[in-house]
Amino acid sequence: MKIRATILATTALLALAGCGRGNEAAQTNMANDTAMTTQPDATSATPTAAVSASQTFANAVAASDAFEIETSKLALTNGASASVKSYAQKMIDAHTASTAKLKTTVAGLMPAITPDATLNAEQQQKLDRLKTLNGTAFDQAYIAEQTAGHQQTLDTLKAYAASGDMPALKDFATGLIPTVTAHLNMAKSLKA
Numbered sequence: 526m527k528i529r530a531t532i533l534a535t536t537a538l539l540a541l542a543g544c545g546r547g548n549e550a551a552q553t554n555m556a557n558d559t560a561m562t563t564q565p566d567a568t569s570a571t572p573t574a575a576v577s578a579s580q581t582f583a584n585a586v587a588a589s590d591a592f593e594i595e596t597s598k599l600a601l602t603n604g605a606s607a608s609v610k611s612y613a614q615k616m617i618d619a620h621t622a623s624t625a626k627l628k629t630t631v632a633g634l635m636p637a638i639t640p641d642a643t644l645n646a647e648q649q650q651k652l653d654r655l656k657t658l659n660g661t662a663f664d665q666a667y668i669a670e671q672t673a674g675h676q677q678t679l680d681t682l683k684a685y686a687a688s689g690d691m692p693a694l695k696d697f698a699t700g701l702i703p704t705v706t707a708h709l710n711m712a713k714s715l716k717a
């Protein structure tokens with residue numbers, strides 16, 4: 526069970542690293558989270574580890590959705606390509622729906638999970654960078670961010686679907702895999 530909790534915590538942290546954390550911060554947090562989720566105690570370490578991994582997963586998905594929505598809103602105003610703008614609107618709609626579904630999924634869970642959609646420092650830095658770009662330069666950077674972000678989210682969803690501890694969140698992750706795969710393929714086919 527300790528290995529499972531470590532794998533879940535590591536996977537979630539890698540998702541955060543791909544969406545925005547620097548390598549050193551991710552390694553430090555991974556070490557801290559691994560230590561926190563695998564420490565035995567007098568009661569039972571399993572529920573604490575499951576809640577921690579599930580909460581981390583929910584936070585990663587919520588922050589990913591928020592990042593996709595904000596960068597896509599920006600694409601509607603700063604982008605030049607009609608295909609980029611069309612894709613951006615699809616991402617706003619899809620990730621808004623994903624956030625709503627996540628909130629519905631976790632609403633009745635015990636122990637409680639509350640997704641935190643706060644962008645991490647690197648996500649915020651990427652968003653701030655995109656705000657300074659316009660036209661083709663924006664389109665190129667946006668496509669790169671969408672491709673990388675969706676790949677990382679897909680990896681996170683697959684990992685949690687395979688080894689997550691909360692069945693409702695595992696079903697949520699499994700259900701999103703085809704959608705995120707489609708988004709990734711669309712992003713890869715975009716031209717600036």
